[in-house]
Amino acid sequence: MILITGGAGFIGANFVLDWLADSDEPVINLDKLTYAGNLHNLASIEGDARHLFVQGDIGDRALVAGLLAEHRPRAVINFAAESHVDRSIHGPEDFIQTNVVGTFHFLEEIRAYWNAMEGIEKAGFRFLHVSTDEVYGSLGPDDAAFTETTAYAPNSPYSASKAASDHLVRAYHHTYGLPVLTTNCSNNYGPYQFPEKLIPLVMMNAVAGKPLPIYGDGLNVRDWLYVGDHCSAIRAVLAAGKAGEVYNIGGCNEKTNIDVVRTICAMLDALHPGSPVTPHEKLITHVKDRAGHDRRYAIDAHKIERELGWRPQETFETGIRKTVAWYLANPDWVANIATGEYRHWVEKQYGSQA
Incomplete structure (x- = not known):
């Protein structure tokens, strides 16, 4: 079986559902159930014997040690993280506690578990750490996309905390030999995303006839990755990735925020014409820009395509x-x-503008 952390959140829940749709290998799902963790995301597998949900923190070493000893997973996939830039600006301490301190405690228990393994079991074990392209910083309009060797230059408390966790994972491989894999993905979207993020926020507000708040001029660029594609990439890395390596995962879809919002508005005009305000684009409202807002992210995903065929x-x-x-x-x-x-x-974030 495999152990997944953060498996009630957006990406983690999609991965659990995707995994069990494609495999009979059981999943232990450890999630703290903070505001973004939602058991409703997993309603379709309620009662499925292949899925064991455990509420808990990756930093709870006794809990983690007990789960590892009892269930003997062959692999661990770490989705657990505080993950929203805006929240990290308002309250960075939670991000340091979970993404840095929590990852450290988790790695210590994983290392102890792996060290006690022997033979084929030890050789086959993998720890896959899921991270973000935000650790690389911001690109100019004509800069080359991020590669796996791009220097880290995080610009928010969130991205700094994820960068720290990435460095810890790397260090545990190079110092202790722990067989780790790291993935750095671009902006995900899809079902079950908590609506503090752009796409679900716009969806919910538009249907309700509420303003669609757009930071600044709306020309910040992101590479958009459908969550189902992200799940398939993680499966590919887990199955065939080389221990110690980093794999960038991108959607090959650079879009400005304003273009994303206009696309959603046009789709809703066709699919949901009964909204209180149409055309939905009339609801677009520009608000004060986010502090330290990165201008552009772009992922070069040639490595994962070249080496793993994804x-x-x-x-x-x-x-x-x-x-x-x-x-x-x-x-x-x-x-x-x-x-x-x-x-x-x-x-709190948008006040009367949302």
Whole structure:
């Protein structure tokens, strides 16, 4: 079996669902269930004997040691992280605690577990650490895309904390021999994404006839990766990646934020004409830019294609259409999310402008 951390969050939950749709190998799913962890994401596998959910923190060494000893996973995939730039600006301490200190404690228990292995079991074990392209910093409009050898230059507390975790993972390989794999992905989108992020925020606000808040001029560029493609890339890295290596995962879809929002608005005009305000583009509202907002990210994913044969299957147009259709088809999930912590966050971040 495999151990997955953060498997009730956006990417982690998609990976769990994807894994169990394609494999009978059981999954232990360790998630702290912070605001972004949502068991409703896993409702379709409730009662599935192949899925064992455990609520807990990767920094709880006794809990982690017990899970490893009892279940003997052949691999560990670490999705667990605080992951939103805006939240890290307002409250960086949680990011340091989870992404840096938590990763350190987790690595210590993984190292002890691996050291006690022998033979084929030890040789086959892998620890896959899921990270972000934000550790590389910001690109100019004509700069070459990030490669696996691009120097780290994080610009937010979030990206700095993820950079620190990446460095720890690298160090545990080079110092202790722990067989690690690191992936750095571009901006994900798709089903089950907590709506503090751009695409689900725009979806929910547009359907409700609320303003669509766009930072600054809206010309910040991101490489957009459909979450299903990200899951397939992680499977490829786990299956055939070389221990100690880093693999960049990108969607080959650079888009400005304003173009993303306009695309969603146009789709909703066709698919959801009954919204309170149409055309939906009338709802676009420019708000004060984020502090230290990186201008452009772009991923060079040639290494994973060359070495592991992976390429994204979705274009942005096909992926965003699937995403919009999913949110429209799952109003109960949206209604459940759009209360409590999410509402409080939107009011804090955007005030009367959202």
